[in-house]
Amino acid sequence: MQALNQLASQGRERVDSQLLKLLETHQGPEPQLQEALAYSLLNGGKRLRPLLVYATGRALGASWEACDAPAMAVELIHAYSLVHDDLPAMDDDDLRRGRPTCHKAFDEATAILVGDALQTLAFQVLATSDQPAALASIQTLAQASGAQGMVGGQMLDLQAEGQQLTLKQLERLHSHKTGALIRAAVRLGGLAGQADTAVLACLDAYADALGLAFQVQDDLLDVTGDTAKLGKNTGADVLHQKATYPGLLGLEAAEQKARDLVDLAKSSLASLPGDWTSLLQLADWCIQRDH
Numbered sequence: 001m002q003a004l005n006q007l008a009s010q011g012r013e014r015v016d017s018q019l020l021k022l023l024e025t026h027q028g029p030e031p032q033l034q035e036a037l038a039y040s041l042l043n044g045g046k047r048l049r050p051l052l053v054y055a056t057g058r059a060l061g062a063s064w065e066a067c068d069a070p071a072m073a074v075e076l077i078h079a080y081s082l083v084h085d086d087l088p089a090m091d092d093d094d095l096r097r098g099r100p101t102c103h104k105a106f107d108e109a110t111a112i113l114v115g116d117a118l119q120t121l122a123f124q125v126l127a128t129s130d131q132p133a134a135l136a137s138i139q140t141l142a143q144a145s146g147a148q149g150m151v152g153g154q155m156l157d158l159q160a161e162g163q164q165l166t167l168k169q170l171e172r173l174h175s176h177k178t179g180a181l182i183r184a185a186v187r188l189g190g191l192a193g194q195a196d197t198a199v200l201a202c203l204d205a206y207a208d209a210l211g212l213a214f215q216v217q218d219d220l221l222d223v224t225g226d227t228a229k230l231g232k233n234t235g236a237d238v239l240h241q242k243a244t245y246p247g248l249l250g251l252e253a254a255e256q257k258a259r260d261l262v263d264l265a266k267s268s269l270a271s272l273p274g275d276w277t278s279l280l281q282l283a284d285w286c287i288q289r290d291h
Contacts, residue, residue, distance in 0.1 A: 004281035007055055008047075014064060015050040015071050016042065021284035024071060026121060032106065035127035037115045040102045041079045046289075048214075048282075049074040053192065054277040056203060060193025069129035070137050070188035073122040077145050078181060080118035083111050085154065119145070120167035133191035140191065146156040153177025157242070165243040171212060173243070178218075179211025186210075186279075205268035210283055215256055217287045219244040223251065 019041055027034055050071035057067040086093040086101040087108060094104050103111035122145075126138045143149055153176025160173060186207035190200050223246050243252040265283045271277045 001281050001285070003277040004055075007058070007278045008051055010064075011051045011054040012047045014054075014068070015047055015075060018072050019075065022121070022125065026124075030108060033113060033117065034258060035245055036102060036106045036110050038064070039105060040083050040114050041076070041118065043097050043099060045097055047075060049078050049181060049185040050283065052182065052207075052279075053189040055282060056186050056189025057192040058189075059274055059276050059279065060190065060195055060199070062189070062193040066131055066192045067189060069131060069134075070124050070141075070185075070192055073125045073137070073141055074185045074188060075116060076118045076122035076125065076183065077141060077150075080115040080122070081145075081150060081154075081181070083118070084115040087111060087216050090154070090158070092113070095216070131192065132273040133194070136191050137188055140184050140187050146237060149176055149180030149184070150178075153180065160243050162241040163243065167248060170243050170245065170248060174212060174215040175208065178215045179208060182211035182214060183207040202268050202272055203271065205264045206279065206283075209261045209265035210266065210286060213258050213265065213283070214286050216258040216261065217246045220251070220254055220258070221290070255287075273286055 009066075009069060023034070023038055023041065053071040053074060054064070054067050057070075058064070065140055082096060083102045085091050086096055087103055093101055095101065099105070100115055106114075122141065123138060126141065131137070136154075146152065147155075151175055156173040157177050160169075165173070183204060185205050190203045194204065222244070245257060248254075249257060262283045266280050269279060
């Protein structure tokens with residue numbers, strides 16, 4: 001995991017520094033909103049989506065600088081989605097990354113506005129970048145974030161509470177709610193690296209499998225994980241009567257499902273020239289993580 005650890009360390013440090021500068025240079029007129037934005041965005045986390053941008057772009061020969069804007073943009077969208085997902089009308093969570101969620105630390109109205117501000121800032125970052133693929137990147141992130149992607153998946157998730165889903169329905173839900181933004185992150189890295197259509201197709205296949213594997217592991221951790229390590233309350237899926245992979249398949253079969261998806265993700269890169277070690281190791285880490 002040496003290649004991944006090196007990229008992860010450099011990538012996290014880089015995107016965190018860039019995000020801090022971004023908030024400092026885009027301050028609004030109201031201090032509480034600014035404080036809540038920093039609270040929600042600069043609170044650590046795995047930074048998986050920016051790392052996928054950097055790992056993909058760098059494998060294709062893109063500079064770190066070329067990957068900065070899409071890495072920030074996808075993390076801004078992810079942060080906004082967490083703030084809104086935690087709201088009482090959605091998943092109603094009071095703990096995120098070991099700290100009170102935004103609406104608990106501030107209030108619900110502020111949390112809604114924080115999500116709105118983070119979302120619009122993501123597209124401002126891409127629109128003002130000087131990269132050749134800026135327009136394609138905006139289109140990619142917009143589609144992944146909206147009704148055709150993450151937001152549509154969240155709606156499916158809300159409607160599924162208390163329902164018995166088939167495996168196909170569950171995969172459709174999570175390919176939108178979780179998978180769409182992961183797929184966008186990989187594609188954004190591909191665009192930064194000026195990948196052609198054939199390479200982008202392979203990257204999409206990798207990201208599709210990776211996104212589902214990540215969600216299967218999340219479902220498993222909600223059953224078997226430790227709240228202190230996860231930084232959020234376990235057992236939430238059962239509490240909200242959500243359909244999950246362990247609930248549908250059982251623990252052992254869900255673990256095997258995650259391994260099969262990782263194998264599929266890795267095989268999607270086999271035909272590509274170049275060094276894809278970081279993405280291969282990211283796939284393995286996805287189901288080995290304990291938080």
